[in-house]
Amino acid sequence: MTIKEAQQTVDQWITTIGVRYFSELTNTAILMEEVGEVARIMSRQYGEQSFKASDKEVDLADEMADVMFVLICLANQCGIDLEEAMEKNLAKKTKRDAERHKNNEKLT
Numbered sequence: 001m002t003i004k005e006a007q008q009t010v011d012q013w014i015t016t017i018g019v020r021y022f023s024e025l026t027n028t029a030i031l032m033e034e035v036g037e038v039a040r041i042m043s044r045q046y047g048e049q050s051f052k053a054s055d056k057e058v059d060l061a062d063e064m065a066d067v068m069f070v071l072i073c074l075a076n077q078c079g080i081d082l083e084e085a086m087e088k089n090l091a092k093k094t095k096r097d098a099e100r101h102k103n104n105e106k107l108t
Contacts, residue, residue: 003083010072024077031070037063 001009014021022030041060043049051058075082101107 003086004081006068007072007076007082010069011076014073014076021073021077024074027070027074027077031067031074034063034066034070038067 021027038060040055041058041063044051044055044058045060072082074080075085
């Protein structure tokens with residue numbers, strides 16, 4: 001699925017099953033909640049924190065997909081073509097960081 005197809009699929013889901021988009025502010029808050037859930041799993045799976053018994057059934061991939069879903073909702077609401085935005089962003093990073101990371105002693 002391309003990013004453009006994902007945006008179309010999410011829009012179709014929202015307008016048929018989800019009834020309508022939540023407001024942009026509500027979706028921003030939901031996005032922060034979902035990112036927090038990813039952070040919680042990461043800190044326990046890869047960091048020093050341990051899982052509680054109630055955390056044993058977590059699914060990192062599903063939580064990341066939740067983040068993408070809400071981000072796509074916001075992009076749709078704001079009229080942003082995420083595929084185009086990603087292409088421009090990668091071009092910016094490539095130009096800006098062409099030598100930066102190669103010359104970073106911390107990365108060698």
